[in-house]
Amino acid sequence: MPLIEVSNLRKTYGEHVAVDDVSFHVEQGEIFGILGTNGAGKTTTVECLQGLRTPDSGTMSVLGLDPGKDHNALRQRLGSQLQESRLPDKFKVHEALDLYASFYANPADTGDLLVKLGLTEQRNKYFGKLSGGQKQRVSIALALVGRPEVAVLDELTTGLDPHARRDTWKLVETVRDTGVTVLLVTHFMDEAERLCDRLAIFDAGRVVATGTPGELRDRAGKSTLDDAFVTLTGRD
Ligand SMILES: Nc1ncnc2c1ncn2[C@@H]1O[C@H](COP(=O)(O)OP(=O)(O)OP(=O)(O)O)[C@@H](O)[C@H]1O
Numbered sequence: 001m002p003l004i005e006v007s008n009l010r011k012t013y014g015e016h017v018a019v020d021d022v023s024f025h026v027e028q029g030e031i032f033g034i035l036g037t038n039g040a041g042k043t044t045t046v047e048c049l050q051g052l053r054t055p056d057s058g059t060m061s062v063l064g065l066d067p068g069k070d071h072n073a074l075r076q077r078l079g080s081q082l083q084e085s086r087l088p089d090k091f092k093v094h095e096a097l098d099l100y101a102s103f104y105a106n107p108a109d110t111g112d113l114l115v116k117l118g119l120t121e122q123r124n125k126y127f128g129k130l131s132g133g134q135k136q137r138v139s140i141a142l143a144l145v146g147r148p149e150v151a152v153l154d155e156l157t158t159g160l161d162p163h164a165r166r167d168t169w170k171l172v173e174t175v176r177d178t179g180v181t182v183l184l185v186t187h188f189m190d191e192a193e194r195l196c197d198r199l200a201i202f203d204a205g206r207v208v209a210t211g212t213p214g215e216l217r218d219r220a221g222k223s224t225l226d227d228a229f230v231t232l233t234g235r236d
Pocket residue numbers: 013016017018036037038039040041042043044045083187
């Protein structure tokens with residue numbers, strides 16, 4: 001049984017249809033990408049999956065739970081690094097981790113987590129004094145501190161330099177290799193191609209294709225995901 005199952009999800013904001021008849025599933029242990037341009041409905045979809053927004057219609061199951069009804073139970077088993085999640089600049093790294101750890105019944109050892117994420121030297125530093133890559137690693141640590149079965153990573157590498165992006169990608173693979181299923185929201189084609197086992201291409205609130213990066217390239221008859229994206233979204 002898939003770990004996440006979404007069927008015919010629809011969400012409107014007033015007159016605006018943000019998510020329209022979206023269906024996909026995510027298997028345990030994969031990095032599943034939600035790929036699309038700005039405003040495609042990616043964040044709205046993952047917010048619905050986390051029980052943070054109520055869809056107008058459709059059904060969702062995450063770890064066998066209904067995000068609408070079982071929000072509290074789900075929160076203990078899901079970690080999220082929300083888009084543009086920021087901490088106050090005067091928060092120290094270990095203070096943030098300890099605070100987030102206190103939200104969970106069975107949190108990870110925060111010292112171990114700092115080692116895993118290469119943040120031991122930043123332990124006592126203020127969040128506001130960290131580099132972009134270090135901030136991103138802290139936000140991933142916060143997503144992992146509750147020992148989640150599913151981690152939702154949204155716009156993971158926006159604003160990072162090429163080295164920091166590659167380091168972050170390696171880190172996400174390490175997370176997946178420890179058995180955590182990763183839902184990766186991105187508008188970067190290279191990131192999706194490099195990281196995702198499977199992905200759903202979103203366009204204007206709809207899923208236009210799902211598959212492995214290779215399957216999507218083949219379906220579109222293109223040699224890169226970038227070109228396949230343009231073809232599959234009908235922008236050729
Ligand atoms: N709270 C809201 N109220 C009204 N409209 C919203 C709200 N949140 C999102 N929208 C609109 O819904 C659409 C989908 O937004 P969403 O944030 O889900 O897209 P996205 O694919 O995550 O985009 P981005 O990559 O820019 O974050 C957009 O047109 C957006 O302007």
